Amino acid sequence: MESLFFLVPVTLLLVGIAVAVFFWAMRSGQFDDLDSPAWRILHDDEANSSNPARPDDDQPRP
Incomplete structure (x- = not known):
C-alpha cells in the first residue's frame, strides 16, 4: 500500500x-x-538519374 503513494504520483507525472x-x-x-x-x-x-554509376566502379583499382 505504501508503494501506491509513490507510484500513483509518478504515473500521473509521466x-x-x-x-x-x-x-x-x-x-x-x-x-x-x-x-x-x-x-x-x-x-x-x-x-x-543524371549522375549514373560507372560500370567499372566495382573493379579494384591498382
Whole structure:
C-alpha cells in the first residue's frame, strides 16, 4: 500500500509529460502531412538519374 503513494504520483507525472509532448507535436506540425514522406522514397531515383554509376566502379583499382 505504501508503494501506491509513490507510484500513483509518478504515473500521473509521466502521463502529464506524455500529453504535453503530444500537444507540442500537434502544434509544431508533426502530423500535418503523413503521406508525402512515404511517396518521396519512390521518386529519389529521378533526381539521381543524371549522375549514373560507372560500370567499372566495382573493379579494384591498382
